[in-house]
Amino acid sequence: MANIQVIKDHTIIRNEDFIAKAEQLKPELIRTEAHPVHLIDVVSDASVVHGWRANILEPAEGLSDKSFGKGDQFILDFGTHLVGYLDHIHISPVGSPPDAPLHLKITFGEMPIEMAEPFGSYEGWISSSWLQEEVFHIDILPGVLSLPRRYSFRYVKFEVLAASQKYRVSFDKFACRTVTSADISKVTPLEHPDELIKKIDEVSIKTLQDCMQLVFEDGPKRDRRLWLGDLRLQALANYETFKNYDLVKRNLYLFAAVPNDKGQITANVFTFADLIADDTYLLDYSIFFVTTLYDYYAATQDLQTLTELWPLALRQIEIALAHLDENHLIRDANSWYSFIDWNQELNKQAPTQGVLIYALRRAIKIAEIVSSDALDMLEQQLNHTVISARKHLWDQDAGFFVSGVDLQVSWASQIWMVLAEVWEPQKNKELLNRLLERNPDVRVTTPYLYHHLVEALILVGETAVAVNQMKAYWGEMIKDGADTFWELYDPNHKSFSPYGNPIINSYCHAWSCTPTYLIRKYNL
Missing domain, CATH: 2.60.120.260 (Galactose-binding domain-like)
Incomplete structure (x- = not known):
């Protein structure tokens, strides 16, 4: 059952059945x-x-x-x-x-x-x-x-x-x-010889706990709503700690209940009075509906939810593919079409290509599980987008992926191309080591992207380097007084704020809670 709602310039197709399912999963605080x-x-x-x-x-x-x-x-x-x-x-x-x-x-x-x-x-x-x-x-x-x-x-x-x-x-x-809505009694205490790792885990869990309300909020101070990019990371941390699977499921249905008339899922939803889709659409966040759904299934084996939400997940891939040019490359745009990181200098083309490839790999796994007719198409598109990234975005002389007309070299581009497994593991390992050594100017500004750096290092087998990076970043935040982890942190510019003043920053923020996932998932 569906009805139509217009929010600003966007027509929202409300799925009342999905809304009812989400309501049934509302947690007790x-x-x-x-x-x-x-x-x-x-x-x-x-x-x-x-x-x-x-x-x-x-x-x-x-x-x-x-x-x-x-x-x-x-x-x-x-x-x-x-x-x-x-x-x-x-x-x-x-x-x-x-x-x-x-x-x-x-x-x-x-x-x-x-x-x-x-x-x-x-x-x-x-x-x-x-x-x-x-x-x-x-x-x-x-x-x-x-x-x-x-x-x-x-x-x-x-x-x-x-x-x-x-x-x-x-x-x-x-x-x-x-x-x-987080039951701390469900969390298994971490036994670890490294006291700083234990402290980082503890503060990560406290961060996630305070952001787990009737939905996975991005930050309880601001914005106090459900963002898809944050949800993806919160869910991963939750699977290793509180194991509140129903809250993840509820949030997936909330997003699935209010796509626009093109089928695209909004970047965030408001849930306090009524379910309202925001009029912000980010390509990378929409794509993450696919990966969040896949991660949920991997944690729960809930085939019914996977099957029911797969058509909408597939639609996010189709919408992203429409952003490709004749070379199967994400069309660059001078607009906020993807998030990736809080960095005004960052060109989004190459990292968004990486996000798409990353999601295509998981979409293929879902298609195999649900026996989808889209499997062949997805495999073809994966092949096209990987070849395109290697051909058009790799600068052999520089040894980095480049992005946009200015051929920008950024941390984000390298991180996402490694996570997307565009090169084989050894070449990806060399790429990340080169990134750390040369330190390109367009750096990481948020725990959100820093998480992806650490996970990319783990993916290529640089576990010790990953642990050192995690300690240097989240450990430094603790030294600076964090009892929950912050929305924004640049150890070299500690008063950084994309909003103009650090008093408005969120100092308990969902996307910074992932060290507990990294520590527990990968036995760091």
Whole structure:
């Protein structure tokens, strides 16, 4: 059963049967209670990431002995990253009866920078409404304040903007109701002799846990929705840890329920009020529906779901093939037609060709399993696209794949061509070693692409190098204070933000959770 919905310029074909299946798979949220650990302040420190450090003042219990008037503030540290609801804050007047409302501002932050720098200074291109702050007028004191909105945070700052001169206020009984659909009791503890590997695994699992809500969210602070590129990586980590197969299945059906009239799957969907397909379409993300479906089947052997969703997966391949030119090469475009990585300099042609080849290999495996008539076509297209990549994108003199009219050499192009197995293993191994040695200028900017680098190294047998790269990247993030892994991290430019300011960055982000997958899947 289907109906038609128009979103902006896109006509969406809603499959109500798929929506119903997804609804039946909606998880129950697991709720726990967390309390603040310390009172802190933030101090300028050029030696730490973003230039701000959390400085412990005293245990949080000391707050009960304090009162606050106009212009006063305090910051609570809950000791670790949380996703949930701050409620039942007891606020009492101290001194004379309150003869004016309390004007209170509450700011939530995942990192110290969000406690230090005023949100009013933010001028980035992504909406400032993602910055987590609330302002209240509280007319009746004593009273209990409960905040209905869900937040993603470790730190909470309270500022008394105004109260009368006759009274001050005290605060007590802070609690956060955390929420997740990830059952931590399902995770097998990691036995490993390397303490840093164990810590990276632990932080990876915490990252995934906080992003597992009613769907696999990309980030609980921002954007708080289901993105297909993130889902693919979250699902892989989930198979090695929480094993919540139904949540992956639910998410696959949510995407399958709202393709456009061409059959293309959107890059992300909104799920809070109603299922809404976003009007963002990315070629690589659409293709990843194929690989995510294949990975799901490999983990579950759920042939019914594989068979039911295969036609839509095949359609993503057909749409991608329509982007090929007469040489079976992805047509380059000066537009955001693929994501690949957050790098404005990156040309997407060669890495997108790699993603397509990678997906074709998995589409062929699905076609064999479900006895699809498309098998011969897929095998022919795999042959064409591999030959084309070798002929038109390989620069023999440089020893690298090139991309676009400027023949750009990027990390992304080499990584994806290795994952696509365009060359035989030994030549791919030499390519990655050459990449690490020569270090082309168009580098990796996100944990998303860094995951693919590490997995490519494992694929060619460079396991020790892969482990060193993982430690140098995610381990460095831990040294910089990560209790969950971040959306963006460049060890050479630690305040990098594609949005114009790091206070808007997500510091608990789904696509950075994959070290636990890499460690456990490949016994690193």
